[in-house]
Structure formats: C-alpha cells, structure tokens
C-alpha cells in the first residue's frame with residue numbers, strides 16, 4: 001500500500017495540566033489507520049476521544065510520540081507544514097460546523113481549495129458539485145446563518161471533502177442534530193466512504209452509526225481497545 005495511505009500513531013502520550021491533578025489522556029498509544037477503514041471511536045465523555053482524533057488528524061500535538069505519514073513524522077513539521085498536510089490529506093467535521101458565518105455556503109466550501117492554491121473556477125466547480133452531492137444545490141448563495149442546522153452540517157461535510165482527502169475525521173458530527181438530520185448525515189458519511197474509499201474515523205455516541213463502521217474502538221488506560229459491537233448499547 002502507498003505510504004501516504006496509512007496514518008500511524010507511534011507511542012503517543014498526552015497529559016493535560018488542568019487546575020488540579022494532571023490528566024494523562026493518551027499513554028504510549030500506538031495505532032494505525034488505513035485508507036478504506038471505517039472506525040467508530042466510542043466511550044464516555046472525558047475519556048479522550050477528541051484528543052485522540054485531534055492528534056491523529058494532526059490538529060493537535062502530543063507531548064511525546066510520532067505521527068507517521070508518507071514516510072515521515074508529521075510532528076517534526078512546523079505549524080505551517082502541518083496545516084499544509086491537513087489541508088491536502090485530512091478532512092474534519094466537528095459537532096459545531098465551524099463554517100465562517102459572513103460567507104456563503106459556496107464560499108465556505110471553496111475556501112480549503114483556494115488556500116491550497118487552486119484556481120477560482122476549478123474551486124467553484126468542485127464546491128458546487130459537492131454541495132449538490134450533499135443536497136444543497138439550492139443553497140449555494142445562502143450565508144451560514146440562513147442555513148438550518150442540518151444544512152450547516154452538510155455544508156461542513158462538503159467543505160471537508162473539497163480537497164478529496166484520503167482521511168475523513170468527524171467528531172460527534174450529529175451530536176447537535178435531530179434524528180432525521182442525523183440519519184441524513186450518517187448516510188452521507190457512509191456513501192462518501194463507499195464512493196471515495198477514504199478512511200472514515202468518527203467519534204460518536206450514536207450506536208446506530210457506530211455499528212455501521214467496520215471497527216469500534218475506545219480508550220482504555222490511554223490506549224486503543226477494541227469494543228465488541230454487540231456490547232454497544234443505544
């Protein structure tokens with residue numbers, strides 16, 4: 001397999017120094033995610049799911065350890081270098097959409113492509129096609145506050161996909177949506193995985209979504225532990 005199709009955390013540790021006791025969230029954690037994988041990260045609030053996803057997606061740096069991608073340790077890069085890798089290889093969807101409110105849906109989706117240096121026409125075409133794909137072709141010119149919660153989240157998904165990243169990460173992407181909109185976003189995530197063969201790593205409390213993934217994992221003593229799907233409760 002191409003080395004740029006594998007992300008590998010190696011002996012990663014991260015401790016937060018809060019007000020009280022230090023909290024060791026990740027402890028010499030080693031884990032590999034491959035293009036094509038679908039993985040649910042489940043478990044109680046505060047266990048470290050977001051921290052794990054952020055370190056895996058090079059959004060956050062650990063105290064120690066490496067993130068191997070394309071034959072190098074990404075944490076050796078400076079912040080600008082990391083941002084470049086994220087822009088080209090990783091898509092993120094969060095619980096809150098993080099779209100820029102003063103821009104339209106189309107402009108928001110174009111933005112990662114423009115940052116990557118893509119010409120305005122190509123960026124616009126790609127963004128339009130993606131907004132169409134997520135069912136928002138009638139909302140291109142709407143500014144973010146004019147979109148419903150479900151529409152905002154679908155626009156955020158389109159933005160995450162505009163650079164065609166091999167790795168797609170979602171942190172409680174439907175934590176803020178009603179059941180119907182949640183199903184819609186779940187279906188889209190799975191369809192997009194099937195169409196593109198990207199990796200899909202989702203932090204979720206939604207056990208229906210978790211069960212649709214090939215693997216379910218949690219954190220135990222700061223390391224990855226597999227979860228038996230039949231033990232997932234709604």
Ligand code: ADP
Nearest residue numbers: 016018023025044045046047048049050051052
């Ligand atoms: P989860 O996503 O599973 O709810 P998080 O990864 O957000 O968990 O947090 C794991 C633990 O680390 C929690 O105890 C949380 O309070 C702590 N934590 C997370 N981020 C910070 C931070 N920036 N500063 C201090 N503590 C943090």
Ligand code: MG
Nearest residue numbers: 049050051171
């Ligand atoms: Mg979290």
